[in-house]
Amino acid sequence: MDKDERSLDLAEAREGLPTGELHQPTEAEIKARDKRNIAIALAVVAFIALVFATTMLRLSQNLPQGGAS
């Protein structure tokens, strides 16, 4: 393999060429996958909201001590 061929391979790799899998997802699979992706996104957002709420409540608990001085 000369230099030009190597660079061509790298370029192709970036295009996400097939890995040898021959599976073509059906409509039902794509629909189910999209729904799962949305559920994961919502779960992540919900968890961020939980951590944010916890942080704010913890900080507000400590305000009285900080403000007393």
Next chain:
Amino acid sequence: MNDAATENDIPAHLTASARDYASLLKPRVMSLSIFTAMVGMVVAPGPVPSWGLAVLSVIAIALGAGASAALNMWWDSDIDGRMARTAARPIPTGKVPAAEAFGLGIVLSALSVWLLALSGGYLAAGLLAVTIGFYVVVYSMLLKRRTPQNIVIGGAAGALPPVVGYAAVTGAAPLEAWLLFALIFIWTPPHFWALSLLKKGDYEAAGIPMLPNVKGDAVTREEIFRYSVALVVLAPMLAVAPLAGWLYAAAAIILGAEFLRRAYLLRRSPDNTGAGGLFGFSIFYLFALFLVLLIEHWAGFHG
């Protein structure tokens, strides 16, 4: 698979829904953990310091309960498919690959313990980690397939949520919190053994050494009765501690009498008549006792 593939050719996990993953968390068991943890918070002395943080702690405990359920389903996926009661779970049906259930369980375990450390403190978070570890490693991996005492010792995991809740609002786990633990711990054997008398065939098929399969029905009925006596003696004694009052004591005595009557009738029944009734009543019994504790505290019986 090619373009000509039909709906029937699609492996089940490729069309799995978020609901299938959610069912790995055993939502019904989760709701019981939420309820008992909440009672642990409310019966702790003094007002709850921050209801916002208490709610967040309950969510963290619920996530922890869900995480342990997912890990339990991952570990038991081979035997779940052999029992009618559990054959429809997402791993045996192929809806969720076992490795994904494992991943979900591990991630949720870490996140729930971390969230509880933030909202309820390190003691509560540590107790939650112990609960998850005990349920998955001690109960599921070590005891369940080895000894008929599996649910006796493993019951500790189910009994811990009120202590976790108590620790989340007070930062401590004194003796009175462990009285709630003791109540659920002693309640667990008669509850599960009543079920195992009914589902003996299932456990036989899966090779799980539940008490009726190993020692027979008569020994199981006798053991149910013994634990029931211990339970109805222990339950009213919680009223000696500041966390429970006379209303709770009255409920514990009246409901305890009915529990004992059912356990006694089952003990005398050679064909296990009444096992289903005792199983159902045991759920009502525990729920009612914890509900009375909640009512006492909300009604201001304890100042």
